[in-house]
Amino acid sequence: MRLMVRILHITITLSLLLIGYGSNIVSAANPNPSQEITKWQMKWGDETGNAGKEIPWSEGQQSWMNVDSKKGLPELPSGVSSSWTRISLPDLSYVSPSVYIDTLYALHVRVYVEDRLIFEENRKYIKDNYSLLLPLSKADNGKTLYIWTKTMQDRIGIKESVVIGEHSQLINEYIENGLSDVILGCAFFLVAIVLFISALYISKDYFSSVASLAVVIAATGILSITYSPFIYTFYNKLGPISNVCLDLALFSLLPALTFLFEKLFGSGKFSIIRKFRQFQVLYSSFCLLFLLINLLSNNHYIEFYYFISTTIIGFILILQFILLIACVVMFSLKGNKDAIVFAIGFGTAAFTVVAELLWYYIQKGNYDLFLWKWGLVAFIISLIVILERRLAYNHQQVVNYSRELERFNNELERSEKMEIISELAASVAHEVRNPLQVTRGFLQLLSEKSVNEEQIYMSMALSELDRASNIITDFLTFAKPEFETISSLNLYDEFKHIESIMQPLCHINGGKMILDVSGQLWVKGNSSKFKQAFINIIKNSIESFSEEGFIYMSVYGEDDKVIIHIKDNGEGMDADVLHRLGEPYFTKKNKGTGLGLMVTFRIIEAMQGEVRFTSKKGVGTESITILPLAEAPDDSYSL
């Protein structure tokens, strides 16, 4: 928590400093430019006695080496761990002169102007680059700067150059040192916090992936902040904590990255990724333990700790690098899109790191690596993209599944209704039809014998009985949709017949009917059921007429299908009516049964076909029936 508050504090301070920096640029017309010094003298220190406290005045000129940083720095001989650097100060014609050293490699530093100690710091942790801005006074003109440095690493002394100039100007460069790393790191850290909080709200299945991504991003952010010289320069008291944070970030980053990889792509061949991750977790725990031991023993084991936490981890990092790249290449070749995205991100990061390292070696160490962080940004973006893709894909699957479930439920409900009706229809219709037929026969006999007025009543009774009989026929069709006699039906003949049956009803209702059917089209089915299916549709069209009704029927073949359009200009239907067509007992008519279209659907379904309706209120309705085309029978004649 305290670290977070610190980081926030640093971010705010930085913003303020940046504003200050901006205004400084505006007023930067300085008549006295800074002077860069790249040549100085060095001598190796001795480890005896008052090291670093006795300035080597008296030593002769020959014991000092001349150093030209442009030609490279002298290498630290083995067995030597300290050095003296001396620099003659040039003309200090500044209002407030200062000396600025961008990078000085050492763990323990003392800086003197002649015999006056102006700076001392002794780090108990291994972070060996100092950035120094030290004020001088005009009286120091022409004096000599002595810098004593001591280290445990294999590099020592000033890197590149020493700059002497106006304090107000040098401070800009000084503040900028590591600033972008801190800003980048803070941004990473904030993203990680947001990600982690959001991980708490999503399902448990994703928690581990999102949380490990959050750990990877947070650790990268902490690395970026704690690796830059910023904290060590401006908050040197926080140096030891920062250094511990750097190690902790590294210990958690490496296993978290492998864990995330395992979550995204599986544990690989021979579970190699899982095994590697387990090894990394163990190794990180071991390092953590040693970190604690070393801290508690007051840095007693610092060299061994440095070896396991830096040198060995470096090798593990390279191994991890190779393993992940090999797996990613394998998955990418198999066409795994996530692996390709990962390969692009990881490849960008790997490429920038390798290219920069090469350049660093070409420049003999006189180069500050900075691009690798932007490579990491690309990598982290790719990780976020992969995770988002996963979440979106899984979400889509859930949506598809629930749609499927809903469709299935509707189907089930419908088929249950059908089942009940089928049973009812079969039993009732059968029982009722026989007495009805008998009654009709007797009524007919009676009507032949009866006189005028009675005959009118009789014929009314007969027509009502016929209506009842029709309804029962509808029921029975529904109960037994399997066809008794199946034959090849010629659509021309069938539709001509249908037309002749329906034409009179159409005329009575003031409508017209046009049939367009081509010759040799055949389907398999029962002739009377087939007719009934289309009569039901056409009857509805006729019943929907208002004034000048019009029905257009067209029948044609397409590939191995027969398409039948029946179109009217009747009253049309709303979407909710359209949706319910074919539902048992669904009717909008006073005397309707609500069974007509249900029967039609059932018949067409049994013929392995389908019917679709489109309709617009006030414009008309169109039904499209698609049936499988059948072969013409051998005894058929061509027209």
Ligand code: ADP
């Ligand atoms: P019924 O004709 O006995 O009402 P149907 O199953 O044949 O039963 O039709 C159900 C309902 O669908 C009708 O009541 C009607 O509202 C609507 N409908 C069917 N075909 C048409 C059409 N061509 N134009 C307008 N409405 C139609």
Ligand code: MG
């Ligand atoms: Mg009807």
